[in-house]
Amino acid sequence: MPRRTPEQTERLRADLIGHARVLMRRDGASALTMQRLASEAGCAVGLIYKVFADREELMIEIAVSELGDLGHRMAAWAAESGTRTISENLDAYASILLDAETPALVHAESLPGERLTTRFAESAEASTFFDALGSAVTDYLGGEQRAGRVRREVDPAAFGFMIAGAIHNLLASGPGHPRPTRAQLSRYLSAVATTIESPPA
Incomplete structure (x- = not known):
């Protein structure tokens, strides 16, 4: 053969x-x-x-695949500025990370740490995720600002850092740590949106 x-x-x-x-x-x-x-x-x-080679390698590759999917979804989301409301879009961003089905990532802590870290470091898919995690919200808010829907004095990088950091903290901390309900989180993100939105014309 x-x-x-x-x-x-x-x-x-x-x-x-x-x-x-x-x-x-x-x-x-x-x-x-x-x-x-x-x-x-x-x-x-x-x-x-x-x-x-073994089940551990397979699990790591699944985790890498899940990261890649999340990265592509965040990048696509960031390009949707000007659609829906800012509140709805921020809630959609939270849903990408918090509501995604990522069973391998959920169990990533059970995988060999050094092996997982090394694979993430060399993976284009993982790089896509971490790049999007660092820039997606900033890029989205910048697009909304150029469209006139976010106030000119708002710093997209500062708000992007805070929003992405807050959502990532919820993702990383897991369900056992104190966290808002999804309804509460939606209310918090709506409050942020109200703060940064341009006033009605």
Whole structure:
């Protein structure tokens, strides 16, 4: 049998990651075994081990994939300035991070820290996420300011830093820490929007 090309291997990896994410969202992280994944993907277990050394590597790659998805969603959100209300848009930003189904990221603390950190550092997908986390809200508010919907004296970078930091803190702290309900958070973000919005013409 001819050897797979690098492109074919990458497609296989992506396909298996996709099946693994479906399995984890449906049945939970504990359900992800190589045998269950093989059944989900309709392939032999041995094929999975040809592209992933072990379950930990597979979980790390799923986490990387989830980060990439979140990064692309944040970047797309930032480009939507001028649509809906600012309050609605800030709430939508919070939903991207807080309501996304990211089972591998939820369980990332159970993965080998050094191995995870090294993979994140070299991953374009993770880079997309961290870049968007640092700039998406600032870019969005800058767009709204150019459109005349945010007051000229507002500093988009300062508000972007505070909003993104607050949401990321909720994401990183997890459900066991004191946190507002989603309704309370929406009210807080609406208050921020009212503070920075240009007055009605």
